Amino acid sequence: MKTRKLGAIIIGTATLIVVGYSIFKFITEREFGFNEVITIGALLMMFFSAITWGNKEEKDGILPEEELGQMIMEKSSKVSYFVLVFFILIAVAADKMVNGTVNIFLLGILGLAMVILPFVEFLIAKKYQWVC
Amino acid sequence: MENKIKEYREKKGISQGGLADLCNVSRQTINAIENNKYDPSLQLAFNLAKTLGVTVDDLFLSEGEIEK
Numbered sequence: 001m002k003t004r005k006l007g008a009i010i011i012g013t014a015t016l017i018v019v020g021y022s023i024f025k026f027i028t029e030r031e032f033g034f035n036e037v038i039t040i041g042a043l044l045m046m047f048f049s050a051i052t053w054g055n056k057e058e059k060d061g062i063l064p065e066e067e068l069g070q071m072i073m074e075k076s077s078k079v080s081y082f083v084l085v086f087f088i089l090i091a092v093a094a095d096k097m098v099n100g101t102v103n104i105f106l107l108g109i110l111g112l113a114m115v116i117l118p119f120v121e122f123l124i125a126k127k128y129q130w131v132c
Numbered sequence: 133m134e135n136k137i138k139e140y141r142e143k144k145g146i147s148q149g150g151l152a153d154l155c156n157v158s159r160q161t162i163n164a165i166e167n168n169k170y171d172p173s174l175q176l177a178f179n180l181a182k183t184l185g186v187t188v189d190d191l192f193l194s195e196g197e198i199e200k
């Protein structure tokens with residue numbers, strides 16, 4: 001079996017076990033915290049990475065270091081940014097509806113998220129601007 | 133951008149994987165270029181042309197050329 005498939009199966013199984021255990025813990029102890037979120041997040045990150053990228057030795061997929069891989073990463077970074085901003089907006093709205101107030105840190109993150117892309121674009125564009 | 137990579141590759145009797153190895157990319161990249169799903173960088177376009185023994189002009193068709 002190829003390393004990519006084997007890795008995906010192992011990480012996928014580990015993710016299912018952790019998700020199952022977290023659901024069990026939530027039902028029995030009403031507890032779902034930082035550790036569960038970080039562990040599930042890290043495992044899902046590894047799982048998607050394992051099923052997306054190929055291996056240079058086994059030649060079984062697109063490599064992250066080649067130009068198609070770079071283009072995929074650039075495109076997905078931008079899409080991810082907009083999805084994340086949308087989710088932060090939803091979180092601010094949900095906080096307002098549930099608690100009646102807006103979490104100042106969440107609001108700060110939303111403001112920062114909105115300005116960070118045009119600001120980085122400005123900095124990168126400066127590199128290419130021709131000065132007479 | 134359309135291209136004639138498949139045509140020249142088959143003329144030379146090279147597989148997608150073989151061409152990919154010669155140009156230091158994955159087979160999936162060659163497949164994506166052949167199916168017009170991805171436009172390669174200038175460097176890769178030159179590498180492909182050199183490997184297939186043609187010029188970049190022969191290999192890639194601009195939109196104006198397709199209309200003709």
